[in-house]
Amino acid sequence: MKDEKRLRIEAECARLPLLFAKYADNGDHEALAALFTEDCTFARPFQPDFPFFGRDRVQAIFRDRPPILVRHIVTNVLVEVISEIEARGTNYLTMLSSHASTEPPQEAGGIYVGGFEDHYVKTGEGWQFMSRYGQVALHQGGAMPNIPAPSDEARGLK
Numbered sequence: 001m002k003d004e005k006r007l008r009i010e011a012e013c014a015r016l017p018l019l020f021a022k023y024a025d026n027g028d029h030e031a032l033a034a035l036f037t038e039d040c041t042f043a044r045p046f047q048p049d050f051p052f053f054g055r056d057r058v059q060a061i062f063r064d065r066p067p068i069l070v071r072h073i074v075t076n077v078l079v080e081v082i083s084e085i086e087a088r089g090t091n092y093l094t095m096l097s098s099h100a101s102t103e104p105p106q107e108a109g110g111i112y113v114g115g116f117e118d119h120y121v122k123t124g125e126g127w128q129f130m131s132r133y134g135q136v137a138l139h140q141g142g143a144m145p146n147i148p149a150p151s152d153e154a155r156g157l158k
Helices: 003-026 029-033 055-064
Strands: 036-043 069-083 086-098 111-123 126-140
Touching: 003 029, 003 069, 003 086, 003 111, 003 126, 029 055, 036 055
Parallel strands: 036 126
Antiparallel strands: 069 086, 086 111, 111 126
């Protein structure tokens, strides 16, 4: 593969984690879900052992959560091109949020640092996440959130 083609694929895939953060922070769950293939897999950093299956389930996670003020800071984005239609990547994620109000400025609860392992594929809609597995590595200023395990139905298993 020519360097120009590989660099273009890397750039297009590297935009996906940045767009994910933007849409999650802005509450645009439809645009966020459109970053994923219909048959995707997504594991949230706070619940890596409970992946969700399908674009509609990813959208529901963000559509149905209570309103919060949140900012995701994405860094260390690396993309490895496998072929003209497949790539893999990693990135770090720092998340700060407030559940008190959605109006800035607010005091953040904890600081959570982790990352994602991503699998990208090129579809008729362009480059999309085929899978996205997150995990928290470090946190400060608050305990890890105690989020109840999602039902099998919510995860797209039934």
